[in-house]
Amino acid sequence: MTSGEIDVEGRRRAVLLVEEKLGIARRVVRRLAWLPFVRLAAVCNTVAAGWPGPDSDIDLFIVVRAGRLWTTRFLITALASILNARRSRGAVANRVCLSFYVTDAGLDLSRVALPAPDIYLAYWINELIPLYERGSAMSDFVRANQWVLEYTPNSRAAPALIPRSKVEPGLIARLTQQTGEWILGGRLGTVLEGAARQTQKLMMARRDTDRTGSALHGVVIDDTMLKFHEHDRRAEYRQRWRERCQELSFGAGGERTSAGLSTGQTRF
Numbered sequence: 001m002t003s004g005e006i007d008v009e010g011r012r013r014a015v016l017l018v019e020e021k022l023g024i025a026r027r028v029v030r031r032l033a034w035l036p037f038v039r040l041a042a043v044c045n046t047v048a049a050g051w052p053g054p055d056s057d058i059d060l061f062i063v064v065r066a067g068r069l070w071t072t073r074f075l076i077t078a079l080a081s082i083l084n085a086r087r088s089r090g091a092v093a094n095r096v097c098l099s100f101y102v103t104d105a106g107l108d109l110s111r112v113a114l115p116a117p118d119i120y121l122a123y124w125i126n127e128l129i130p131l132y133e134r135g136s137a138m139s140d141f142v143r144a145n146q147w148v149l150e151y152t153p154n155s156r157a158a159p160a161l162i163p164r165s166k167v168e169p170g171l172i173a174r175l176t177q178q179t180g181e182w183i184l185g186g187r188l189g190t191v192l193e194g195a196a197r198q199t200q201k202l203m204m205a206r207r208d209t210d211r212t213g214s215a216l217h218g219v220v221i222d223d224t225m226l227k228f229h230e231h232d233r234r235a236e237y238r239q240r241w242r243e244r245c246q247e248l249s250f251g252a253g254g255e256r257t258s259a260g261l262s263t264g265q266t267r268f
Contacts, residue, residue: 011064014051021047021094022129027059028085028096029131033169036180037065037072039104041167042130049127055093061128062098063137065107069223070196073101073186099228104137106224107144115155120237122151132167180249197223 022043029041040063046052047059064072080086080096087095102109106141113121125148128140148155169177184192218232 017052017054017056018047018050021052021056021058021240022131022165024085024094024098024165025060026131026165028058028083029060029081029167030169031079031083032062033132033167034173035072035075036177036184037068038132038177039063039065039077039134040130040141041132042128042138044100044128046126048129049123057087057092057097058094058095059099062101063107063141064101064103066103066224068184068189068193069101069226070200071189071193073098073226074196074200082108093153101226103224104140107141108147110144110147112220112225112227113147114234117151117241118234119151119241120234122148126152126155126163130163130164132169171268 012242025043025047030043032038040061042061043058044046044061045059046056052058062072062076076087076098080098085096087097109121109125125145128138184191201221218227218229
């Protein structure tokens with residue numbers, strides 16, 4: 001097959017894998033929608049980009065209510081473990097990876113962006129596949145990340161959930177979630193949030209000392225974001241993107257060089 005030909009069979013297999021893994025993600029997210037304080041659950045990384053492998057896991061990006069990040073993470077982790085759906089070192093394929101949480105008070109991801117251009121993060125945001133949201137969580141997230149339009153000016157403004165992928169909790173699920181928020185939304189919840197924070201930070205420190213002290217963009221641990229990407233390859237992808245831009249007569253920042261047809265920001 002030459003470089004100009006399309007691998008139709010490869011594309012077909014990728015589409016089938018994406019559909020299979022989205023189905024698994026929906027079944028897990030349908031259970032997570034019972035939990036209090038969950039505002040958004042979206043598929044990200046390889047599945048969202050459309051190029052997973054048979055042994056790939058399924059990465060989820062989760063938004064929770066501000067002030068209840070550690071409690072919600074504990075509940076989600078516990079439920080995913082009970083469902084035998086959580087990724088572990090011995091089980092990766094078709095398991096959910098729960099490595100990226102933010103609160104609805106910390107939706108702007110520019111604070112973890114690499115020095116411009118962080119082209120990978122821009123596309124990562126645009127490729128999210130939301131499965132579940134409460135209120136306008138996804139639209140709020142998109143509005144908080146308008147900076148990506150510098151790289152992808154034609155990207156969607158306020159994406160809606162795809163009907164065939166959308167998770168709609170039933171009445172009992174909604175009542176359970178609301179009851180949990182009523183119980184854990186007051187002083188008791190604040191006390192439990194502090195205990196969950198302290199316990200989980202201790203567990204992180206014992207399991208991986210690099211996490212708690214890391215200043216890398218791939219690892220963030222605070223009360224508005226929990227991001228555990230120890231093997232962050234964005235700098236590598238940025239370098240490869242710059243090299244490709246130079247091959248196509250673009251500058252390192254995406255602008256046309258004198259060899260190009262025009263000047264200004266690259267459009268994708």
